[in-house]
Amino acid sequence: HRLMTLISGTAVAEKVLEECRRDIAELAKLGKKPGLAVVLVGDDPASRAYVRSKDKKCRDLGLHSVKLELPAETTQEELLAHVETLNRDPAIHGILVQSPPPKHIDEAAIVRAIDPAKDVDGFHPINVAKLALEDSSGFVPCTPLGCQRLLVDAGIETKGANVVVVGRSMIVGKPMALLLMAKGVGGDATVTVAHSRTKDLPAICRQADIIVAAIGRPEFIKAEHVKEGAVVIDVGINRVEAPGTEKGYKLVGDVAFAEVAPKCRAITPVPGGVGPMTIAMLMANTIKACQQAGA
Numbered sequence: 001h002r003l004m005t006l007i008s009g010t011a012v013a014e015k016v017l018e019e020c021r022r023d024i025a026e027l028a029k030l031g032k033k034p035g036l037a038v039v040l041v042g043d044d045p046a047s048r049a050y051v052r053s054k055d056k057k058c059r060d061l062g063l064h065s066v067k068l069e070l071p072a073e074t075t076q077e078e079l080l081a082h083v084e085t086l087n088r089d090p091a092i093h094g095i096l097v098q099s100p101p102p103k104h105i106d107e108a109a110i111v112r113a114i115d116p117a118k119d120v121d122g123f124h125p126i127n128v129a130k131l132a133l134e135d136s137s138g139f140v141p142c143t144p145l146g147c148q149r150l151l152v153d154a155g156i157e158t159k160g161a162n163v164v165v166v167g168r169s170m171i172v173g174k175p176m177a178l179l180l181m182a183k184g185v186g187g188d189a190t191v192t193v194a195h196s197r198t199k200d201l202p203a204i205c206r207q208a209d210i211i212v213a214a215i216g217r218p219e220f221i222k223a224e225h226v227k228e229g230a231v232v233i234d235v236g237i238n239r240v241e242a243p244g245t246e247k248g249y250k251l252v253g254d255v256a257f258a259e260v261a262p263k264c265r266a267i268t269p270v271p272g273g274v275g276p277m278t279i280a281m282l283m284a285n286t287i288k289a290c291q292q293a294g295a
């Protein structure tokens with residue numbers, strides 16, 4: 001029986017962070033220290049947890065970290081003023097506003113207000129355009145960037161591979177497709193993007209050498225979606241009830257791991273797959289922003 005590889009995001013993320021440490025040491029010789037500002041509006045518990053872990057990772061690495069926690073009543077104008085202050089702050093190289101903001105905030109307007117050179121989330125239209133143009137000076141969203149890095153590090157050839165990306169969000173699916181179709185390492189794939197309007201998703205997915213699942217539905221991708229020997233990258237992070245556990249919930253991916261894994265050549269787990277890569281790529285993007293600042 002063929003052996004299935006479990007792709008450890010935790011291990012590859014550690015490797016990325018090791019590279020970050022090296023880059024930080026090089027920057028220190030030039031008297032530079034990368035700085036990241038994370039802005040949180042309101043008190044959504046999941047968002048708070050993300051912001052806390054980003055702040056902690058920065059501090060672990062010795063980055064300058066600013067955590068701006070604003071009340072839910074913060075107005076659009078107040079938030080824009082904070083962004084403007086951070087845009088002008090020379091100690092800050094990366095800015096991100098944690099999503100989702102409260103309903104009264106126009107998120108697209110906030111993203112457009114961030115200096116594209118500090119937009120380490122890669123959501124600003126300038127950076128979206130640079131990704132489409134294959135201009136490497138831009139910032140690529142951290143999650144798809146992490147998925148690509150996982151494939152490259154696991155030695156999964158994307159060149160000429162049939163890849164099906166399930167999901168077309170601006171945060172994951174769409175930039176993932178752009179990265180995979182770009183020329184060069186981790187790209188050159190033949191990419192199909194599927195979404196909620198796709199007809200016969202199982203049949204489309206069964207064509208795939210590589211499936212990237214970014215759907216937001218617990219254990220949605222089943223054995224019937226996956227051909228024998230395929231590689232599966234599971235982006236999903238879903239809380240499902242787990243009575244009797246301490247927290248009362250557990251995290252599962254968008255892939256039904258137990259039934260899919262036995263068919264795979266390689267697969268990422270949840271947790272310990274794409275999740276740790278996302279935050280590692282955020283650190284890498286912040287360092288890149290610092291390297292490019294005043295370069």
Ligand code: NDP
Binds near residue numbers: 143169170195197198
């Ligand atoms: P969105 O909800 O923005 O996008 C989900 C996509 O899945 C949409 O394009 C939607 O189609 C598609 N979809 C929904 N239902 C179906 C269906 N039945 N069949 C086919 N396609 C479907 O989610 P995100 O892209 O932001 O996130 C996706 C998942 O990844 C979530 O579980 C999220 O928690 C996780 N995530 C994980 C991160 C990490 O660090 N590991 C970071 C970011 C997200 P349509 O466009 O037609 O609505």
